[in-house]
Amino acid sequence: MSSADSRAGNFAPRNPETFFAAQKRNRRATWRMSALCAFAAFIMGVPLTLVLTPLLYVLTLAGAEIVNHFSPLPPEFWQNANDLAKFGVRVADYVLNQKGTLDPQELAIGLALVLLPGMVMAFGLWIGMLILFRRGGVGGALASLNAREPNPSDLKELQLADAAQEMAIAAGLPAPKLMLVDSTGANAAAIGTCGVDARIVISRRLIDDLDREQLQAILAHLVGSIGNGDLRIAFTVTSVFETCGLLVNLINAPFGRESRGRIWRILRYIFSRQTPDQKAAEAAAIAESLAGSLDVNDTDIDRYFNTPNPGLFRKLFRIIFFPFLFTNLAVEITLWFFLNILLGPCMALLWRTRRYLADASAVELTRNPDALATALQRLSEDNSTLQGGEWATHLFVVNPTGDRTLRSSEPSEDQKRKAMEAWAATAHLSGSSGAAPQDYAAMRKEMLFTGLAFARGDQKAVARMQAMAQLMGGAHAMGLHDIPNPADIVAAQKGDRAAMARLRALREVNQPERGGRRGQSGLQIQSFVSFHPPLKKRAKKLQRMGSHLIAPERHTGVALKVFMTVLYLIIVPLLTVAAGLMLIVIAMMIGLNLMMLALWLTAIHWIFVWWNGR
Secondary structure, three states, rough: OOOHHHHHHHHOOOOOOOOOHHHHHHHHHHHHHHHHHHHHHHHHHHHHHHHHHHHHHHHHHHHHHHHHOOOOOOHHHHHHHHHHHHHHHHHHHHHOOOOOOOOOHHHHHHHHHHHHHHHHHHHHHHHHHHHHOOOOHHHHHHHHHHHHOOOOOOHHHHHHHHHHHHHHHHHOOOOOOOEEEOOOOEEEOOOOOOOOOOOEEEEHHHHHHOHHHHHHHHHHHHHHHOOOOOOHHHHHHHHHHHHHHHHHHHHHHOOOHHHHHHHHHHHHHOOOOHHHHHHHHHHHHHHHHHOOOOOOOOOHHHHHHHOOOOOOHHHHHHHHHHHHHHHHHHHHHHHHHHHHEEEEEEHHHHHHHHHHHHHHHHHHHHOOOHHHHHHHHHHHHOOOOOOHHHHHHHHEEEOEEEOOOOOOOOOOHHHHHHHHHHHHHHHHOOOOOOOOOOOOOHHHHHHHHHHHHHHHHHHHHHHHHHHHHHHHHHHHHHHHHHHOOOOHHHHHOOOOOOHHHHHHHHHHHHOOOHHHHOOOHHHHHHHOOOOOOOHHHHHHHHHHHHOOOOOOOOOOOOEEEEEEEEHHHHHHHHHHHHHHHHHHHHHHHHHHHHHHHHHHHHHHHHHHHHHHHH
16 A cells, blocks of 8 residues: 555544535635725725826816816806815815814815715726626637537537536536637636626546546536626626726826727727627727736836937927826826735635635535545646636636646655556557666656657657557646647748747747736736635645545755744835835825826916916
């Protein structure tokens, strides 16, 4: 009996827990995290509205000045505007300089006048995003993944669809439609805006890599996620980031074509008459574009003010619109700080609780915690990236950027024996007449040389490695999905452009970090905390529900523990100081924004006074 088998035989989970108790605990955690997310959104909204409200007032009064020039407005309008301005000065003087007197009611009215317009604008944009993209459905998402329906002539695909229906019946839900993706990545996701239009997207490779019980466990996880309302939560989460992106584009619109193009695209989407499929595809493209516009490294306003050798008219417009620079910077810095430091991590932790809840639901539906645990372990050893799914990395069962925390460092004795038997059985394919290796280390060395020959395009080595992979339980066991086709390598060396393109596409699949930060994509860019819980932690929670999979432990020395503790004690205060400094920067930017907008408003007012007095 191997050591792994002996550990399984003596298995006794720490703090055992039923799946009902796990579901109840994670639902309570969801409420706590939802409250924290709402609080984080409110905290982010306060400095944001301090920027937006003055901008709204400036635009309103500037528009009133223009209208008044052609059609005079009633004197009462200007009297109310003057009274409001004087009241604002009194409140600001009282809050900032502690001068004058204000009763609590006046102070509350002043705060409402400052905060409410910006909050109403932000809330209205968010509601608009919810309504706008709910119409899009899931067609655009399926199009970006190149998803297809199961092949009627493929028995395995039809059996998978039947298994999805079984899990849906067990959960008391309508059977979600199953879609397949032909990809080198092994992963699965539930997508949609709610349970009514839910789709289960699963890569065709999973059918070959997982056994029936493991596939049922993955499907049960996704069905449980749909039944728990995760799609509605995910849609709400993504709409928050899309609203922030729309806000940035609205402020940048006067300065660049990209922002104006996104806004014009949204207007065309609203009023265009397209087929449902075209609407869905356009909605997905717009949503992805808005989320991507939160990248503050290169914006329209930066390019506008940093363009070398501007003409005379551009210099004039730069002077006129200079106050908008502070508005833009204040909004972008505020969004970056609160999304990455506060709201993004809170939403990531909320989504983690939903993944734990879906795991517990899968155990309830299958009554087999081992199946889900071993499926997660198998996926941790595979390439889990799906092309076209970067926009929704949080919806997948495992992190598409990879999670190796369940990968065993050393194969078991049974795995070594199976590998040596498979290697001996494929010896004839390479024309080898020598004796078979006597131990695992010698076999690995021989495999290494054969693998090098495989990469050079040796057909005998290709045949042997592929046969070895099949005997070992699938190509994932040998990592052949990530190895380029030898024929493409040879053809590319001869200048074949098509082969070069295939090799380049494979390299981009295996390096998902090229689209953004290293190892991050989609909503993950907006949070330093991963939206996916570590697979090792998920395995430990499954252990408590009866799984026999032992998550690998990391053994660290005493010296390393002491070093990490000291490093933690140093880094945490530094990060706290950095966060405080960032808040000071935001406050300074808001103050500069208020000052510049006030000057701009004063200048506009006196220009029209002078013009009307001519």
